[in-house]
Amino acid sequence: MFALLFVAVGYLLGSLPVGYFISLWRGVNIQKVGSHSAGATNVARTLGWRYGILVILGDMAKSFLLVVGAGLATHS
Numbered sequence: 001m002f003a004l005l006f007v008a009v010g011y012l013l014g015s016l017p018v019g020y021f022i023s024l025w026r027g028v029n030i031q032k033v034g035s036h037s038a039g040a041t042n043v044a045r046t047l048g049w050r051y052g053i054l055v056i057l058g059d060m061a062k063s064f065l066l067v068v069g070a071g072l073a074t075h076s
Contacts, residue, residue: 006070013066018058019043022051 019038023030026047034042040059044052 002070002073006066006073009069010066013062016062018062019055022054022058023047026051 017038019040019042020030023038023043023046028046030036030038030043030046034046036042040052040055043055
């Protein structure tokens with residue numbers, strides 16, 4: 001039961017484009033500049049390396065939260 005829940009949550013978290021949201025926060029539609037990708041490289045090239053690092057950390061946080069949540073849910 002938990003497996004299906006975490007598959008669904010993982011899919012939903014993975015579909016959130018952190019780079020897109022960070023670029024919109026800065027007033028730029030990242031899908032219209034540079035390589036048209038919402039990835040960290042395009043964000044870093046367009047907005048600066050600090051925002052690229054934020055995208056990487058945001059993407060890592062999505063995975064980390066899911067793994068920690070799954071671990072806590074299955075060890076209780």
